[in-house]
Amino acid sequence: MAERDVVSWNAVIQASAETGLLEKVAILFDRVPQCNMSSCNSTLVAYVQCGYLDQAHKLFARIPDRDLASWSIMILGCAGNRQERLALEHFGEMLLEGIKCDEITMLGVLSACNHLGLIQEGVSYFVMMVAELGIDPFVEHFSSLVDLLARVGQLREAHDLLRNMPFVPDPAACCSMLGACRTHGDVELGAYTAANEEFGIEPHHPSPYLLLSSMKH
Incomplete structure (x- = not known):
């Protein structure tokens, strides 16, 4: 499948997601001539943006070689759609698969800890991000931790x-x-x-x- 065709399919999928046409997204994804990682991740984003976590989970489970983007989409999607514990479960699974997270992944992880009030876990993940993973935190990481500390008193x-x-x-x-x-x-x-x-x-x-x-x- 030509690269420009992949881009075209992904653009159509994304446009359908932005207008809330989730049934069209599913139909389009099934018609993609060659399902590659880019198409899968575009469809994951579409489901997550519209709050269709069940469909996102089903698709996620079908992806054989999930990359960092796939995991990050699911972690952020779960954290933003009241499935915070599942977001943290995905994070643990991702690490077990040997995939190194990045700044974006950690925003979802800290957000999940924030919503759940998990102070010890949130602080531990923040320290791990800096000391073990070598990730320089953004202001958003600090802000999430400030919010978590403040929320729990x-x-x-x-x-x-x-x-x-x-x-x-x-x-x-x-x-x-x-x-x-x-x-x-x-x-x-x-x-x-x-x-x-x-x-x-x-x-x-x-x-x-x-x-x-x-x-x-």
Whole structure:
């Protein structure tokens, strides 16, 4: 099958997915003249984007030599569709198959830990990512860990990570920190976070100040 034909099929599959035509995606995939990894992964993305995890799992199981992209699509898809434990199971299976993960895979893993409140696992995966796998974390990795720490009430640890990360913090992480301060009643730490420009909070953005105001009532 010519490379341009593969690209054409994948483009049609992707376009069908973006318009929500999942039945058409399935029909198109069955008609692909030569099912290669690119076609399989494009179809996986289509299913995941539309929330059709059952179909994604069935296709995933049929792929004989799954690559990093295949695993990452499933891990991110499960993490984003309330199948967090399955995302972590896939991650373990991927490592057992000897496939080295990358930054994108780890975003899904940390997201799954975040949603499940798995603080020890989340911290361990973050450390493994840096120390064992040699992956340089993005601001999104730090933000996910900040959110996880804050959610489970480890506010000081979350605040220290927010302050010491080698990036300007993501405003969303700062708002998560403030929300956790409100939930756990730490007005002082919330006020300190909102008042310091080093945390990346935009001066004219109302959300942090609304959260701070709600803490004081």
